[in-house]
Amino acid sequence: MSTVIEPKRVAERARKILETWEADEEFERLRTGCAMYSKDWDDFYGYPIIVDYDAIEDAPALFTETTRVMALKSAMYELTNEDEKAAELPAPVAIDTMSHALCAQFTLLSRVQERTGIRFVHMTDMEAGDQGGTWDWGDFTHQCYRAAFGPVNIRFWVGKDETERRRQVLDGLYAGIGVTERGKKISIDFASV
Secondary structure, three states: OOOOOOHHHHHHHHHHHHHHHHHOOOHHHHHHHHHHHHHOOOOOOOHHHOOOOOOOOOHHHHHHHHHHHHHHHHHHHHHOOOOHHHHOOOOOHHHHHHHHHHHOOHHHHHHHHHHHOOOOOOOHHHOOOOOOOOOOOOOHHHHHHHHHHOOOOOOOOOOHHHHHHHHHHHHHHHHOOOEEHHHOEEOOOHHHO
16 A cells, blocks of 8 residues: 555545445345345355354344445555555455445445445455455454444454464364365265265
């Protein structure tokens, strides 16, 4: 990012963006659609790092956290003259995973973007780390979030080191059933089961 943007400035714009999205006539449908996405989403290393994760029960709070982060990204996108790399703020893996569910509501998101004039920003090729696992306490994203929305929901905001520790635990558990390379390879002998 060539221009330094103060977290307070990002926060001010993000709050306005989120208010605009929430006022949109189809925002509630977006929330509902993301909650329903739990039936179709396979994920080995994003949601499972949340202790006692429940796809149905956690969806509302996770959606709130995700739309807040998306508002921060959209604010950065605007404030940096549409710099996609600067706008792809690191996010905790569970929130990054929910952002994929949000983006899967493509037609609906397109209409919201058209009505509000605000772009939803999520570019996987601009993310640092594996599945957004570079977020950490006190970083720029965290500073912007606190300035805009107050304290994070610590259930979903798992820092970089703890995320990796939990992923290593999952590595060991999954390997026993034939899931390796962080879910990228699956070798299960269905004929013998």
